[in-house]
């Protein structure tokens with residue numbers, strides 16, 4: 001019992017649920033494809049979850065439903081006790097590309113969600129917290145730089161700030177560093193862990209990399225296609241903070257090997 005309680009604490013399952021999906025399914029009307037079936041998952045406060053699966057297993061569909069962009073065909077999606085029926089202020093999103101506007105400075109890009117939501121005066125007031133976020137992600141001094149002058153990693157740091165400025169309850173991360181080179185990606189993953197821990201953020205990551213899922217997540221959801229479903233939930237009981245050195249340990253290798261064995265091999269390199 002004690003061991004179970006310790007594991008539950010480590011994986012965050014003793015903390016309050018933030019985001020809950022119950023029996024979520026999606027059938028696209030245009031082609032009658034069952035993209036998702038019977039998906040159940042709970043994200044607890046401060047937890048980091050990852051979803052991995054071969055191409056076409058429904059990861060994007062799941063993320064679109066979670067972000068409120070498309071409705072599920074069946075089931076319930078609840079964030080902070082309220083059903084998700086469309087895009088919401090308390091949902092933060094980050095994509096593969098930073099999608100910063102090139103004609104706005106870094107600071108102006110970061111406060112843009114506030115400007116759209118609450119107007120120019122509110123965006124001006126948000127400059128102070130935006131500067132604090134730039135400091136958090138190591139971009140102090142780049143407030144007035146235009147995106148063209150930022151590296152790929154720096155641009156993604158700026159988009160982390162833009163995601164965090166509205167203080168979302170959950171962060172939905174769609175392969176945020178997959179366009180970066182491997183070294184930068186590893187480094188940014190460690191940065192993401194640090195930033196999430198410092199804000200007690202609840203995060204959900206879609207990735208094609210088993211290593212990335214294992215090094216970052218408390219829980220990895222392994223998906224399988226036709227119909228898209230969660231085939232296994234793997235708890236990652238590695239200590240925190242995670243380090244890149246951990247990736248060379250036998251325990252890490254065992255976890256990666258286990259997840260790999262559950263996936264359709266042909267979709268992974």
Ligand SMILES: Nc1ncnc2c1ncn2[C@@H]1O[C@H](COP(=O)(O)OP(=O)(O)OP(=O)(O)O)[C@@H](O)[C@H]1O
Nearest residue numbers: 028030031033035054055056057058059060061062
């Ligand atoms: N808008 C849509 N209309 C019809 N079918 C769709 C639509 N979007 C996705 N699908 C189908 O749903 C299934 C799941 O697709 P989805 O894009 O969610 O998978 P994925 O795991 O994100 O794939 P990938 O890793 O290649 O991005 C696929 O069979 C796909 O063809």
